[in-house]
Amino acid sequence: MTQHIGNVARETSAIVAKPAVTIHGLxxxxxxxxxxxxxxxxxxxxxxxxxxxxxxxxxxxxxxxxNLLEQPDDGVIEVNGETICARGAVTCKDLAKLRQRVGMxxxxxxxxxxxxxxxxxxxxxxxxxxxxxxEAVERAVRLLQRVGLGHRATAYPxxxxxxxxxxxxxxxxxxxxxxxxxxxxxxxxxxxxSTGEVLRVMRELxxxxxxxxxxxxxxxxAREVSDWVVFIDGGKIIEQGAxxxxxxxxxxxxxxxxxxxxxxxx
Amino acid sequence: xxxxxxxxxxxxxxxxxxxxxxxxxxxxxxxxTIASFVGAAALGLVLALMRLNRLRLVxxxxxLYTEIFKNVPLLAIIFVTYFGxxxxxxxxxxxxxxxxxxxxxxxxxxSEIFRAAIGGIHSGQNEAAQALGLGRxxxxxxxxxxxxxxxxxxxxxxxxxxxxxxxxxxxxISAAELMTQAQLIASxxxxxxxxxxxxxxxxxxxxxxxxxxxxxxxxxxxxxxxxSIGRRRRLKLAKTLLAGGA
Ligand SMILES: Nc1ncnc2c1ncn2[C@@H]1O[C@H](COP(=O)(O)OP(=O)(O)OP(=O)(O)O)[C@@H](O)[C@H]1O
Ligand SMILES: [Mg+2]
Numbered sequence: 001m002t003q004h005i006g007n008v009a010r011e012t013s014a015i016v017a018k019p020a021v022t023i024h025g026l027x028x029x030x031x032x033x034x035x036x037x038x039x040x041x042x043x044x045x046x047x048x049x050x051x052x053x054x055x056x057x058x059x060x061x062x063x064x065x066x067n068l069l070e071q072p073d074d075g076v077i078e079v080n081g082e083t084i085c086a087r088g089a090v091t092c093k094d095l096a097k098l099r100q101r102v103g104m105x106x107x108x109x110x111x112x113x114x115x116x117x118x119x120x121x122x123x124x125x126x127x128x129x130x131x132x133x134x135e136a137v138e139r140a141v142r143l144l145q146r147v148g149l150g151h152r153a154t155a156y157p158x159x160x161x162x163x164x165x166x167x168x169x170x171x172x173x174x175x176x177x178x179x180x181x182x183x184x185x186x187x188x189x190x191x192x193x194s195t196g197e198v199l200r201v202m203r204e205l206x207x208x209x210x211x212x213x214x215x216x217x218x219x220x221x222a223r224e225v226s227d228w229v230v231f232i233d234g235g236k237i238i239e240q241g242a243x244x245x246x247x248x249x250x251x252x253x254x255x256x257x258x259x260x261x262x263x264x265x266x
Numbered sequence: 267x268x269x270x271x272x273x274x275x276x277x278x279x280x281x282x283x284x285x286x287x288x289x290x291x292x293x294x295x296x297x298x299t300i301a302s303f304v305g306a307a308a309l310g311l312v313l314a315l316m317r318l319n320r321l322r323l324v325x326x327x328x329x330l331y332t333e334i335f336k337n338v339p340l341l342a343i344i345f346v347t348y349f350g351x352x353x354x355x356x357x358x359x360x361x362x363x364x365x366x367x368x369x370x371x372x373x374x375x376x377s378e379i380f381r382a383a384i385g386g387i388h389s390g391q392n393e394a395a396q397a398l399g400l401g402r403x404x405x406x407x408x409x410x411x412x413x414x415x416x417x418x419x420x421x422x423x424x425x426x427x428x429x430x431x432x433x434x435x436x437x438x439i440s441a442a443e444l445m446t447q448a449q450l451i452a453s454x455x456x457x458x459x460x461x462x463x464x465x466x467x468x469x470x471x472x473x474x475x476x477x478x479x480x481x482x483x484x485x486x487x488x489x490x491x492x493x494s495i496g497r498r499r500r501l502k503l504a505k506t507l508l509a510g511g512a
Contacts, residue, residue, distance in 0.1 A: 067397060099399035110394035116490075119497065123408060124398035137500050141507045143317040153504055155488050176398065205476045 005158050018081060020045040020180050020211040021066060026075035028061055028235075035061050039075070043228075045179070046209040050222040050243070053232035054258060062232070063182045066213065067102040068095060080179055096103040101175030107185040109165040111157040117144060117168045118153040121175045123169045129176055136175075143171040147201050163194025167201055181205070183214040187221075219262050223247045231255045275460045284451050291447030292468065297320050298361075298433040298443055302368035303426055309369055310376030312342070317381050335374035341435055343367045348439045364436045372429050376422065383418035384410060416487055423480035434469070444468065 021043040028036040035058045043049045051059045065071040066077060068090060070114070076086045079102060084092035092098050111120050121140035125131040131139070144153045147167040157165050166186055173181060183202070187195040199221050205212065205223045216222050222229060222243060229246040231239045238254045250256045294310035316328035335343070347370075348363040358366065387410050395405040434445035452458045491500050 069393065070397060096399035096401065099397055104397040106390065106397075108390055109390075110390040112391065112394070112409055112413075114416060118503065119500060122500060124395075124400055126401035127404045127408060128401075133496075133500060134503065137503045138507060141504050150508055153508055154501055172398070247421065 018045055019043060019078075020047075020080060021213070022076075022078040023062075023066070025074045026062070026065060026077065027073045028065060028070060029073055029100050035235050036065070036072070039232075039235075039237060041230060041237065041240075043180070043211060043213055045211050047227040048206055048212045048214060048245060049228045050214045050216055051230045051232055052216065052219070052225040052258065052262075053238075057232045058235040059122070059232055060113060060184055063104070063184050063213060063215060066180070066182060067099050067104055068092060069104075100129055100176040101176035101178055102180045103176060104182045105166070105169050105173055105184070105186050107189055109157070109162070109169045109189075110164055111168055111172070113157050116154045116156055116165075117149060117160070117171075120157070120168055121172045124172070125175050137167075139175055140171070143174055144168070147171050148197070161194055162190045163197040166190065166194070166198045170201055170205075178210075179215065180211045180222065183216070184213060185215050185217065187216070187218060218264055219247055219259065231258065233258075267277050272502045275457055276464075279451070279455050279457050279464075281464075284447075285417055286445045287451065288444070288465075288468070291442065291444040292472070294441065294443040294471075295430070295433050295445075298368065298436065298441065299426075299430045301365045302372065302433075303429055304366065305369035305423075306372035306376050306425075306429070309373035310380055313373060314376035314380035314384060317377065318384055332374045332377050335370055336378075338371075340371045340432055341438065342365065345437060359434075360439055360441050364433075364439060364441050368429060368432065371432075372425060375425055379418050379425070380414065380422040383414040386417050387413050410486055419480075419484050419487065423477065423484065426480065430473055430476065431469060453505060 019042045021041075023039055023041040023043075025033065026036055026039040026041075030109070039062060041049070051062065053059055061070055065072045065085075065192075066079070068084060071088075071090060072085055073088050077084050079098065082092070084090070084098055111117075112123065115123065118137065118140045121143060122133075122136045125136035125139065126133060141150070144150055147170055149164060149167055149171070152160060152164055157168070158170070170181075170186075186202070187198050188246060190198065195218070199218070202212070202214075203225060214222070214226065226243045228240065229243045229248070230237055231246060233254050239246055239250060239255045246255065247259055250259050313328045313332060316324050317324055317332070344364070344367040347358065347367045348360070351358060351363075391409055391413070392405060395409045400409070433441075433443055436443055437445040439451055440446055444465060449462055452461040455461065487493065492501060
């Protein structure tokens with residue numbers, strides 16, 4: 001695990017000053033019920049922003065708007081300077097391209113169970129990014145080795161531990177060369193040991209300069225890796241700031257209550 | 267005594283004279299089976315997809331179709347198609363009428379199996395595929411369908427063997443398949459018991475290995491053995507790369 005994960009650092013250093021993701025006035029309702037009530041958030045390139053908050057606060061919905069798995073009702077989102085949606089309309093011309101630039105890792109891994117680990121990493125390379133078979137397999141093997149799973153490359157997901165599956169899922173997202181990675185509670189379905197494995201991989205990604213948006217309840221980890229922490233409740237940003245400020249010296253009562261609860265349980 | 271009688275009866279049927287009849291009959295049975303199964307699987311898949319559509323207008327006709335054809339005897343469908351349709355100007359050959367009847371009937375059952383299989387795929391699979399930038403068609407072809415086929419395999423295999431046996435109903439429209447040949451031979455030799463026993467044994471000799479093969483296929487796929495050449499090639503490449511310390 002001493003090697004770097006991909007050439008993320010080199011790719012992202014060129015755009016380091018620019019924000020990777022800009023969200024302005026983002027609103028989203030489901031069946032007339034507002035879930036996001038005007039979110040403003042900048043995610044600078046090569047930075048890690050953690051989103052924390054109670055269940056149902058809209059964290060997942062916010063993430064899913066960034067790769068347009070969910071279409072916002074209002075607001076503007078820019079990814080690497082391109083406006084992908086504005087005022088309820090999708091302006092992104094190539095959704096497949098967007099999703100290659102914005103990778104996503106799910107809470108429940110969502111690996112393809114009928115394919116082995118390496119094939120999971122190959123599939124979208126060949127069928128979404130148009131990469132040739134040989135190159136795709138080579139890259140998949142390399143990425144699996146770098147998340148410490150070279151020896152499991154030809155195993156099926158059902159034969160793997162949760163931690164291994166999540167690392168395959170990370171390799172699968174990395175294979176498309178994303179500039180931003182979204183993690184939605186990547187460790188909350190895992191036991192402590194598996195959590196450790198996954199966090200180690202994410203720590204390396206952070207070191208390599210990958211831009212990441214992370215929803216998590218792992219407050220110690222959030223404090224360790226994030227540059228910025230955002231506390232969301234009821235679809236609004238209640239408080240945001242440097243990780244140590246928000247987590248150690250929260251200003252808002254709601255943030256304090258949340259932090260106290262998870263510090264006690266974790 | 268009567269057993270002995272049956273045995274000597276077998277010898278009194280001039281089998282060698284009828285070998286080619288039986289051979290051709292068997293071939294026709296297989297032709298009916300394969301043509302009908304391919305058609306029924308295709309129509310069944312279309313019906314299943316229609317029933318999983320968001321629009322009621324698309325779902326409704328498919329549901330109606332399935333309910334009708336599941337609740338009507340196959341023989342009635344055969345008679346309507348072959349004897350009934352000519353009176354409204356649709357005159358079909360025996361083969362076409364037979365195949366169409368079997369397709370109409372079995373598509374209804376297969377659509378139920380396929381619908382349950384496709385509906386049984388976790389929504390997270392679609393999400394993951396979408397998040398990787400895979401298009402709708404690719405997602406269906408490479409993510410949903412392969413998993414659905416695995417789920418549908420046991421039920422589909424049962425239907426395949428059932429369809430093979432049901433081709434014998436086509437004797438009623440003289441389809442020249444195995445059962446029609448049997449009827450012919452029995453009426454010429456007056457040895458109904460022996461002839462039909464032999465024909466039943468032939469059906470068994472075909473159906474049993476087929477269902478065993480399909481079971482083997484199920485087990486092989488379940489064990490994770492890749493069947494497609496592309497998958498084998500990619501896995502082999504991955505293993506070479508891993509072994510070479512690349
Ligand atoms: N597709 C949907 N249809 C209807 N309501 C939805 C949908 N997705 C989310 N919601 C609702 O939106 C609200 C916010 O959901 P979201 O999943 O974003 O919360 P969350 O902060 O991620 O919560 P958790 O910590 O439990 O994951 C919830 O009340 C949820 O029920
Ligand atoms: Mg969530």
